[in-house]
Amino acid sequence: MKASKETICLTGGYRPGQGEPRQVPIIQSTTFKYDTSDAMGKLFDLEAAGYFYTRLQNPTNDHVAQKICDLEGGYAAMLTSSGQAANFYAIFNICECGDHFIASSSIYGGTYNLFGVTMKKMGIECTFVDNDITPEELDKVFRPNTKAVFGETITNPTVSIFDIDKFAKAAHEHGVPLIMDNTFATPINCCPFEFGCDIVTHSTTKYMDGHSVGVGGCIVDSGNFDWMAHKEKFPGLTTPDESYHGIVYAEKFGKAAYITKATSQLMRDFGSIQSPMNAFYLNVSLESLAVRMARHCSSALKVAKFLESQDKVAWVRYADLESSPDHALQQKYCPKGTCGVIAFAVKGGREAAIRFMDSLHFAFIETHVADAKTALLHPASHTHRQMSDEQLREAGVEPDLIRFSVGLEDPGDIIADLKQALEKL
Numbered sequence: 001m002k003a004s005k006e007t008i009c010l011t012g013g014y015r016p017g018q019g020e021p022r023q024v025p026i027i028q029s030t031t032f033k034y035d036t037s038d039a040m041g042k043l044f045d046l047e048a049a050g051y052f053y054t055r056l057q058n059p060t061n062d063h064v065a066q067k068i069c070d071l072e073g074g075y076a077a078m079l080t081s082s083g084q085a086a087n088f089y090a091i092f093n094i095c096e097c098g099d100h101f102i103a104s105s106s107i108y109g110g111t112y113n114l115f116g117v118t119m120k121k122m123g124i125e126c127t128f129v130d131n132d133i134t135p136e137e138l139d140k141v142f143r144p145n146t147k148a149v150f151g152e153t154i155t156n157p158t159v160s161i162f163d164i165d166k167f168a169k170a171a172h173e174h175g176v177p178l179i180m181d182n183t184f185a186t187p188i189n190c191c192p193f194e195f196g197c198d199i200v201t202h203s204t205t206k207y208m209d210g211h212s213v214g215v216g217g218c219i220v221d222s223g224n225f226d227w228m229a230h231k232e233k234f235p236g237l238t239t240p241d242e243s244y245h246g247i248v249y250a251e252k253f254g255k256a257a258y259i260t261k262a263t264s265q266l267m268r269d270f271g272s273i274q275s276p277m278n279a280f281y282l283n284v285s286l287e288s289l290a291v292r293m294a295r296h297c298s299s300a301l302k303v304a305k306f307l308e309s310q311d312k313v314a315w316v317r318y319a320d321l322e323s324s325p326d327h328a329l330q331q332k333y334c335p336k337g338t339c340g341v342i343a344f345a346v347k348g349g350r351e352a353a354i355r356f357m358d359s360l361h362f363a364f365i366e367t368h369v370a371d372a373k374t375a376l377l378h379p380a381s382h383t384h385r386q387m388s389d390e391q392l393r394e395a396g397v398e399p400d401l402i403r404f405s406v407g408l409e410d411p412g413d414i415i416a417d418l419k420q421a422l423e424k425l
């Protein structure tokens with residue numbers, strides 16, 4: 001029976017049988033027992049499906065990954081130890097030394113560094129492009145060795161919106177998949193697969209966990225990208241894997257090829273798996289995701305409207321506001337609302353921003369974002385403090401930008417807190 005996302009949050013990924021635990025059990029075991037040597041051998045040849053070692057796969061994780069997969073409308077999914085691991089695996093699963101990919105420059109700073117600095121050391125080159133690039137300009141960025149396009153549904157920290165349609169069309173014209181980090185929107189507010197995206201990643205650390213409990217990540221594959229139609233571009237999926245007696249993932253596993261390869265090669269060799277205990281916590285949080293996202297959005301809109309009305313506020317960026325230049329994209333991709341994160345600035349630059357932040361009572365200064373508790377950060381003073389104002393602008397982060405993540409407290413209290421801090425300026 002088809003279920004809405006609100007229902008999948010509670011019922012997805014796990015259905016207990018007669019007399020079995022109602023809640024997803026924590027399988028806190030590194031290893032799994034087999035009756036015969038042959039039964040175990042088949043697992044290592046990928047001839048049979050089953051668990052043998054938690055560095056690769058664990059049943060608790062798989063129940064939770066399946067729930068996220070159902071929410072995204074995907075075909076297969078896996079959990080990773082962090083959002084960073086998810087984004088690294090998502091690209092590295094189809095890019096090797098000598099390959100190239102394209103990424104939006106409006107992405108999370110950690111991902112920017114991973115793509116621009118660390119993966120470069122592995123011989124994988126990334127070209128960053130502006131979100132507002134024209135299709136003609138975008139077309140020119142592709143090279144014969146380009147293997148993927150990457151973007152973030154709603155960017156952290158500048159909260160602008162990625163035009164999925166435009167980037168999906170360009171990627172498909174060049175025979176490569178569009179991969180998107182859907183962390184801020186969550187599948188409650190946007191399902192990128194509906195607009196042509198092929199693979200989605202998450203930092204589950206943010207709204208999915210939502211209670212600042214556990215770091216984690218997830219990769220979901222739509223199963224829609226036809227690797228065999230672009231055989232020469234993706235040899236890792238379309239030619240024999242010598243480490244598994246010559247199986248060809250795209251032939252043997254069809255729509256599950258991409259996730260099977262990421263599990264059996266990347267998890268096997270790098271081991272960035274989420275602990276079953278953290279997957280359990282994540283699942284408990286997922287049960288309330290739809291309810292929480294609706295509240296985050298309604299409160300953030302109230303806060304954004306309040307900020308917009310204040311003389312001491314220099315500017316506000318929140319796509320749900322009708323005044324936002326991204327409002328049309330919000331209506332198209334996230335019609336229920338974007339998320340609880342707002343970017344804004346107070347008049348008076350860095351110094352005023354610091355004074356304002358230090359005066360808040362309920363909103364805490366934290367690196368974290370997208371949490372049940374209101375949190376804020378001034379990138380120029382914190383995450384990006386080594387950069388000059390000019391370098392910040394080049395990275396698309398205004399020196400006065402405050403990232404304000406609206407939590408689940410009474411929105412009246414959050415607004416009163418902002419008001420008293422603004423009065424101190």
Ligand SMILES: *Cc1c(COP(=O)(O)O)cnc(C)c1O
Nearest residue numbers: 082083084108156183203205216
């Ligand atoms: C936090 C974040 C990441 C990195 O995730 P971790 O779980 O911290 O490793 C990636 N993408 C986005 C959009 C994020 O906000």
